[in-house]
Amino acid sequence: MIIKRCMAAFMAALCLCGAVSCSRSSSSSDSDSAPDSVLGERITPDEDDEEFELGEYYVSPNGIKLYFEPEEFPEELVILMEKYFTSYAKNDYDSYTECLYPSYITEMNKFLEGEHGYKLDTAFRNQCDSLRDNMGGDYDITRIKLESYDVDLGEFFDYSSECFGKDYYAEVSGEVDKLYPMMFFIMAKGAEEDHEDLLIKEYEIVFAEKDGRFYTFG
Numbered sequence: 001m002i003i004k005r006c007m008a009a010f011m012a013a014l015c016l017c018g019a020v021s022c023s024r025s026s027s028s029s030d031s032d033s034a035p036d037s038v039l040g041e042r043i044t045p046d047e048d049d050e051e052f053e054l055g056e057y058y059v060s061p062n063g064i065k066l067y068f069e070p071e072e073f074p075e076e077l078v079i080l081m082e083k084y085f086t087s088y089a090k091n092d093y094d095s096y097t098e099c100l101y102p103s104y105i106t107e108m109n110k111f112l113e114g115e116h117g118y119k120l121d122t123a124f125r126n127q128c129d130s131l132r133d134n135m136g137g138d139y140d141i142t143r144i145k146l147e148s149y150d151v152d153l154g155e156f157f158d159y160s161s162e163c164f165g166k167d168y169y170a171e172v173s174g175e176v177d178k179l180y181p182m183m184f185f186i187m188a189k190g191a192e193e194d195h196e197d198l199l200i201k202e203y204e205i206v207f208a209e210k211d212g213r214f215y216t217f218g
Contacts, residue, residue, distance in 0.1 A: 037075055039066065057143075062086070067145035077180060077207050077214045078146065084216060085141050085186055091128045093121050101172065101208055101215035107164040115163075135190050135199065142196050143187040149204060151181045156206055160217065172217075176208040 039058035045051045057065045060082055068078050080099055087096035097105055097120075109119045132138065157169035173179065186200040208215045 038079065039075060042070075054143075054145075064141055065143045067143065069148075072148045073146055073180060073182070074209075074214070077209070078144075080207070080214045080216070081146065081184070081205075082141070082144060085144065088124075088128050088131055089139055089141055089188070091125065093124055096124055099216055101217055103171070104160070104215075104217045107160070107168070111163040131199065135188060135197065136193075138191040139188045139199070140191070141186060141199075142189050143185075145185040147183045149181050149183040151204060151206075153179060153181060153206065156181065156204065157217075172208060176210040178209045180207040180209070181205075182207070 038061060042056050042058055044056045045054070055067055057067045058078075060066055060079065062082065064082055064086075066078050066082065083095055084099040087093070087099065105120060108123075112119055112123055153173070154169045157172070161168040182205055184200070184203055184205055185198070187196045188199040189196045206217060208217075
């Protein structure tokens with residue numbers, strides 16, 4: 001399966017240990033980027049490059065390597081994905097909430113306060129601490145890979161529906177223009193390390209597009 005192959009490639013990337021890449025950018029005739037793309041040209045690693053099996057990628061303005069198919073995911077969505085996970089690495093709650101669907105924030109704050117006595121900001125910071133502990137300290141996101149994924153969207157939203165006491169999937173799907181389910185992999189490098197580690201692998205996430213903007217849930 002594609003997902004398993006990609007996972008194996010990302011596991012292999014743990015051995016890169018700061019290697020310098022020998023890559024080439026796609027020419028203007030075969031570039032997958034729009035002329036106004038903030039990501040620039042798609043980069044194809046040379047066949048003798050240690051990163052070749054990871055596939056083609058774009059580099060964000062923050063230097064993060066982004067692996068995705070532009071016909072599957074809009075560039076704006078991928079940029080938001082980067083912002084979302086960078087917010088965890090930087091413990092930046094404001095940036096985090098800018099990535100979330102507005103009603104999700106409202107409903108989750110109600111649920112958390114009623115059930116646990118705290119709000120989303122505390123849950124976010126707890127997750128930041130957990131990821132930081134997993135990396136052994138401060139870290140930076142280095143790579144994000146997205147794969148299209150067939151999932152029962154109603155089932156994906158079951159937990160939110162249970163927490164919020166309503167059919168949240170029906171509500172959201174009736175409001176947005178499109179939902180994008182995907183599988184993702186995140187690689188990162190600790191502040192004191194010279195190699196990358198797989199921070200998150202094979203996790204599902206859903207993004208929503210509404211009126212030209214993108215959001216996620218959770």
